[in-house]
Amino acid sequence: MWSVEDHLADILAGVRPLDPIELQLLDAQGCVLVEDVTVPVALPPFDNSSMDGYAVRTADVTGATEEFPAVLTVVGDVAAGSGTLPEVGPGQAARIMTGAPLPPGAEAVVPVEWTDGGTGAGAATSMRPAREGGAGASGEVRVHRPAEARAHVRARGSDVRAGDLALKAGTILGPPQIGLLAAIGRGRVRVRPRPRVVVLSTGSELIQPGESLGEGQIYDSNSFALTAAARDAGALAYRVGAVTDDADTLRATIEDQLIRADMVVTTGGVSVGAYDVVKEALSSVGDEDEAGSGIDFRRVAMQPGKPQGFGSIGPEHTPLLAFPGNPVSSYVSFELFARPAIRALMGLEDLHRPTVRAPLKADGALSSPAGRRQFLRGTYDAEAGAVTPVGGAGSHLVAALAHADALIVIPEETVSVEPGTEVEVVLIG
Structure with a gap:
């Protein structure tokens, strides 16, 4: 019998990472980067406010209290996306929104809660200024607390700086990584695609869940469990469902699926029973003349899951893993052999469960x-x-x-x- 290590090594030796492709960001979710990504622009790209409030000079609010507030002239509004910015001089303030750029002359931001909300035309406690800097603001604002330099200011480059390594090759792109790529302006990225895995069960006794059981029938659970397991491993998985115990039907089904498969996983029919047709069917599936193709059926020194099959089929030498039909046997086999193979196709170095x-x-x-x-x-x-x-x-x-x-x-x-x-x-x- 083969050892577990030798059988896995044989599988991994027959699997190579998929060729890289370039994808748009959302299409790249779940894929693996094949290149280091550096930051082209600093994040944030400019000093900006972390609060709704007023941009001020620190000297103008030194010693401000509720009893003796600093009274400043409001010279303009600064909204997120503002182009023209008002300049803040001595004794002046600019009403500012969260994320808006810090106007010239300002050294800090005092939150609106530290003020009376402003008075006069253009002042509003809702803190919704006009879009263009300087428009729609006048009057005065009373500030009740002092502010240190850079208070409530997000510094340019405080997240990442231009030239920094944003993501290294080998990173799996999840939602936070997709967000970072978008934030630094990357609309497309070079990755290894998620492997396409076709899963099918064999057995004339298997029927689809939701149907009524007949005499001697059971529900097909393996194809559901292994399709879900393939997706959990990072693959795009396609469940074919149950195929009857007929070698010609099974052969034709697998051949039809090769067009969308980077890997095929079957369950059932790999033992020594009279109706174990997988061996017969796979002996001639795809291009029989293709050198190196073929499935080797073997016994592995493990329980459950002793009968196993592995090889490649068709003109593209698509890897095929054949597992036993018992549910626990097939799932344990998937965890030990198919999951590492899927992660190898993705180009990952860490193939195994912890x-x-x-x-x-x-x-x-x-x-x-x-x-x-x-x-x-x-x-x-x-x-x-x-x-x-x-x-x-x-x-x-x-x-x-x-x-x-x-x-x-x-x-x-x-x-x-x-x-x-x-x-x-x-x-x-």
Whole structure:
């Protein structure tokens, strides 16, 4: 039998990162940068106010109190986006909005709450001045508190400066990263695209959820679980659904899907049963004459998930991973093999789920088959630093899997684990 490490290494050796493309910002969400992005302009690009209030000279408000306020002449309005700015001289102030540029001569901003709101034509407690600087403001404002230099002023370049590294190659673009790229003026970015993963289940007993179960039928859960898992890993996943136990039908279905697949994942039909048609179907899928194509079916020293298949199909040598049909087997297989492969297609260096060491919290000893690495479902309590098994070892126990957020790893040479023993824990939640 293959070891888990050797099977994974074989898969990763057959997967190469997708070629980079240039995408508009929102289309690049979830993709991985392939280039360092530097800042072309400082953020913010100019000194601006962090409050609604009045731009003032600090000397004019020194010693201001409620009883003896500083009385300043309002010379204009400064709104966000203002072009022409009024100059603030001695004894003067300009009414200013949050985000508006600091006018020349001003050294600080006093919040409107520190003033009487202003008096005379153009003064308004709503703080909604005209758009052009100097328009719609006159009269006086009384300031009740002093302000230090640069108070309530966001300095030019206080976020990032021109020439700074904004994002480095290898960064996954989430909402904050997309926002930063937009803020520095990047409308397009060069990335590796999200891999397109096609997921299908095999089995004549499988029907679509929502339909009525017939005799001997079960609902297809694998294609839903693995499609969701592929999306969680960062892929664009397409669920084909269940395909009957017919080699020609399965072959034709897979061939039809190759046009939109960077990877294909199948579940079911990889064991040694009389109706395990995946081996038969995949023996001739795509271009049979394409050198290097083909699927190798093997046994991996693990539980659940011993029967596995991997190879490439079609003229583009599309990677295909074939997993067992039992729900837990297929999901554990996906976590161990498909998820790292998807992240490799994305060009990421960190391919694996995080792992920790934690003592086992259980009512009794756990048994494990000799020569097989066992992956048990569990819940990890980070605060207590312990892991507890959920459900049994059966590969059909999908309900236990739904309540697990970790996999408990029992090595091949271990046949029994006592409570309190420190074990490896893969965090999947």
